[in-house]
Each structure stands twice: as C-alpha cells, then as structure tokens.
Amino acid sequence: MxxxxxxxxxxxxxxxxxxxxxxxxxxxxxxxxxxxxxxxxxxxxxxxxxxxxxxxxxxxxxxxxxxxxxxxxxxxxxxxxxxxxxxxxxxxxxxxxxxxxxxxxxxxxxxxxxxxxxxxxxxxxxxxxxxxxxxxxxxxxxxxxxxxxxxxxxxxxxxxxxxxxxxxxxxxKLGGSGQANSVSAASGVLSFAGAMKTVSVGSAARFVVSGFAGFGVMALVGYGKYCIGRLDADIGVRSDxxxxxxxxxxxxxxxxxxxxxxxxx
Structure with missing residues (x-):
C-alpha cells in the first residue's frame, strides 16, 4: 500500500x-x-x-x-x-x-x-x-x-x-470513528477561521491575515489544527x-x- x-x-x-x-x-x-x-x-x-x-x-x-x-x-x-x-x-x-x-x-x-x-x-x-x-x-x-x-x-x-x-x-457516545472525528476537527478549524475574521480592521493581525502571505499562514495553522484535532480524537490515544x-x-x-x-x- x-x-x-x-x-x-x-x-x-x-x-x-x-x-x-x-x-x-x-x-x-x-x-x-x-x-x-x-x-x-x-x-x-x-x-x-x-x-x-x-x-x-x-x-x-x-x-x-x-x-x-x-x-x-x-x-x-x-x-x-x-x-x-x-x-x-x-x-x-x-x-x-x-x-x-x-x-x-x-x-x-x-x-x-x-x-x-x-x-x-x-x-x-x-x-x-x-x-x-x-x-x-x-x-x-x-x-x-x-x-x-x-x-x-x-x-x-x-x-x-x-x-x-x-x-x-x-x-x-458509542463511537470514535475517524470519519466522524474528521468532521469535528474540521468544525474546529472553521471556528478558528471565523474568529480570525473578527479581528479589528485596524489591528496588525487583521492586516497580515488580509494579505496573501497571511492567508497562507492561516491555512497552514488551520490545517495543523485539523490534524491535531483528528489525532486527539483518535481512539488509540483517547483516555475514555x-x-x-x-x-x-x-x-x-x-x-x-x-x-x-x-x-x-
């Protein structure tokens, strides 16, 4: 494989x-x-x-x-x-x-x-x-x-x-499948993206995010959060x-x- x-x-x-x-x-x-x-x-x-x-x-x-x-x-x-x-x-x-x-x-x-x-x-x-x-x-x-x-x-x-x-x-919750956990992790990334949009226009963070480089950084951070979220929910590492x-x-x-x-x- x-x-x-x-x-x-x-x-x-x-x-x-x-x-x-x-x-x-x-x-x-x-x-x-x-x-x-x-x-x-x-x-x-x-x-x-x-x-x-x-x-x-x-x-x-x-x-x-x-x-x-x-x-x-x-x-x-x-x-x-x-x-x-x-x-x-x-x-x-x-x-x-x-x-x-x-x-x-x-x-x-x-x-x-x-x-x-x-x-x-x-x-x-x-x-x-x-x-x-x-x-x-x-x-x-x-x-x-x-x-x-x-x-x-x-x-x-x-x-x-x-x-x-x-x-x-x-x-x-009777479960712990990777597919369902991916949905949950993706939801967390969307929440993160939404939070970034609320930063004030005059702030340096908003300025960076609004640029092309800032978009790339946000995408990388978002994907990283997605991957970590999936791992945290994986049944092999969960304490429950x-x-x-x-x-x-x-x-x-x-x-x-x-x-x-x-x-x-």
Whole structure:
C-alpha cells in the first residue's frame, strides 16, 4: 500500500482484515470485517433508517449504504438484503457495491496519522489477533441489535469494525470513528477561521491575515489544527476509550439504549 492509497487486491485479503470501500465520489466509506471465504460482516443502517435526520446528511447515508442485492436481480449468494439493518453478513461483491477495496491500517505512528489527508483510513490503536477480531464480529452478528442503533456520527460501520479489530470503544457516545472525528476537527478549524475574521480592521493581525502571505499562514495553522484535532480524537490515544469483551459490550449497549438484553446464544 502507498502512503496516499490503501487499495489492495482481493488476493491480498486475509481473514480478520478491516476493509472499506468509498461511496459517492469519496464522500464517505463503508467499513467491515472480512472473515474469509468471500464473507464480510458489517454494520448498516438499512431498512429505511437512512432518512431520520431530516438534513443533507440523509443523502450521504443513502448513497453510502450498499444495495445488498436488492431490486429485480438479488445476489445469488446473499439474496435481497436491502431491508436488513444492524450487523449483517454479505458477500464481498455486495459489500463493495461496485467500489474498490481498501485496507484500514492499525498501529500507525502519530506523525503518519497526522500526515494522512483525511480520517477514516487508519488509527494509532493496535489491532488484536485475527481470531479475536472474527470472534467479535461473529458474536455481534448473532445478536440482532448487539452493536446498538446505527448513527452516522455516533455509532457507525467504522466504529463497529474498529471495535471488532481492537476491542476498543468510547461508550460515552458509542463511537470514535475517524470519519466522524474528521468532521469535528474540521468544525474546529472553521471556528478558528471565523474568529480570525473578527479581528479589528485596524489591528496588525487583521492586516497580515488580509494579505496573501497571511492567508497562507492561516491555512497552514488551520490545517495543523485539523490534524491535531483528528489525532486527539483518535481512539488509540483517547483516555475514555475502553476495552470490552464482546459479551459484556452487548449488555452495556442494551442498557445504554434502554433495551432488554438479548441473551440468546
């Protein structure tokens, strides 16, 4: 894999890999755990849950959710999964939904993490063994709502895959995905830019910022704040990220969401 591209071929896939595929012109990516034999376990909103925010975010979610073999020609392996939600199992073709295959990276250094141009492609967190990863994914698959209710910004497919791979989760908000953290970091940069605009016209700072050189400095500072914000929110460095056995996690999430615990084996 290159520094900017983490695309891999199907021949390079190994059971326990955290994989993803970009949706809608690289706006958002869908993540899952490859468990072998062409099968991917992943977390999806599905089932009409895409349109509950009432904002432009809905269009992003809709375009990011694979069709899962729906329509007039259901997948011969998966059948019609278009109405399913929660943790599901799909063939690799249905998971990719026509997109390319990428490998999520674990255990990257902090400088490399900050140098990556966007979130949702790597973490400083260290991954567990492929056996542990697959066990978590299959256990959550066996529980209808084991990983809770899908939420694009708080509990999404990337959160699911990161948990399966590392055992780490941020229970205070049920999530810690790089994509959501990038949005938060970008918001901080916009706030910084807004603050700079409020500097009085007569001040030296406003004079510098209004010039070309000043714009370049502000852009560099803003990008630096974006990178640092992403790192601070990464699950690998967060103090509120905890490691939970998958059996305990299902119980904790059910309690947080006010549901009865599914104790079926």
């Amino acid at each position: 290159g520094f900017l591209s983490q695309q891999i071929s199907r021949d390079e896939l190994k059971p326990g890999d955290h994989i993803y595929s970009w949706r809608r012109a690289y706006i958002y990516s869908h993540h899952g755990i490859y468990v072998g034999n062409g099968e991917v376990i992943h977390f999806t909103c599905g089932g009409g849950l895409e349109t509950r925010t009432g904002t432009f975010v809905d269009s992003i979610i809709v375009s990011s959710v694979p069709n899962h073999g729906g329509g007039d020609n259901p997948c011969p392996n998966c059948g019609d999964q278009s109405n399913l939600d929660g943790v599901i199992s799909s063939c690799l073709d249905c998971f990719l939904a026509g997109g390319n295959l990428y490998l999520f990276e674990y255990g990257v250094s902090r400088p490399v993490f900050m140098a990556k141009p966007r979130g949702g492609i790597c973490t400083t967190a260290v991954s567990d063994s492929s056996g542990e990863t697959i066990h978590r994914a299959r256990y959550l698959l066996s529980k209808k709502n084991g990983f809770g209710v899908y939420d694009l910004l708080k509990n999404n497919c990337e959160d699911f895959a990161i948990y399966c791979k590392s055992g780490l989760i941020v229970l205070s 990220a905890n490691k939970f056995p998958v059996e305990a996690l299902v119980t904790v999430i059910a309690i947080i969401e006010g549901r009865e615990v599914d104790d079926k084996k």
